[in-house]
Amino acid sequence: xxxxxxxxxxxxxxxxxxxxxxxxxxxxxxxxxxxxxxxxxxxxxxxxxxxxxxxxxxxxxxxxxxxxxxxxxxxxxxxxxxxxxxxxxxxxxxxxxxxxxxxxxxxxxxxxxxxxxxxxxxxxxxxxxxx
Numbered sequence: 001x002x003x004x005x006x007x008x009x010x011x012x013x014x015x016x017x018x019x020x021x022x023x024x025x026x027x028x029x030x031x032x033x034x035x036x037x038x039x040x041x042x043x044x045x046x047x048x049x050x051x052x053x054x055x056x057x058x059x060x061x062x063x064x065x066x067x068x069x070x071x072x073x074x075x076x077x078x079x080x081x082x083x084x085x086x087x088x089x090x091x092x093x094x095x096x097x098x099x100x101x102x103x104x105x106x107x108x109x110x111x112x113x114x115x116x117x118x119x120x121x122x123x124x125x126x127x128x129x130x131x
Contacts, residue, residue, distance in 0.1 A: 009126065012056050013035055017059075018041050043060075044066050057089065058076075058086055058088045069091075074107060088107070089109065091112050
C-alpha cells in the first residue's frame with residue numbers, strides 16, 4: 001500500500017455481500033487494518049444487523065438475492081429518519097457512471113467499483129471513519 005501516513009481507522013463495519021469470496025477478500029483487508037466487522041449475505045439480513053449492531057459504516061453490495069442493496073439502503077434510510085446517518089458505501093461491478101448515480105439516488109454516500117484493491121478500500125474507509 002502506498003499511503004504516506006497510516007490513519008487509525010476506528011469504527012465497526014457491516015460488510016454486506018452474498019459472495020463468500022468477496023466477503024473473505026474484503027474481510028482480510030479489514031482485518032489487516034484492525035477494523036471490526038460483521039457480515040451479512042443479503043439486504044434483509046443487512047437491515048436486521050444494522051438495527052442490532054449499530055455499525056459506523058456499511059459496505060453494501062448492490063446485486064444480492066432476497067433484497068438488493070438499493071432496497072436495503074432505502075429501508076435503512078427510512079428507519080434512520082431523525083437519527084444519525086450511517087455512511088453506506090456501494091460495492092458493485094456494474095458500469096461506474098450509471099451505477100454511481102443510482103446509488104446516490106438510493107441514499108448511499110459513496111461508491112467502490114469491484115474489483116477494488118486495498119488502496120481503494122482504505123481511501124474510502126479513511127474518508128468515512130476518520131471524520
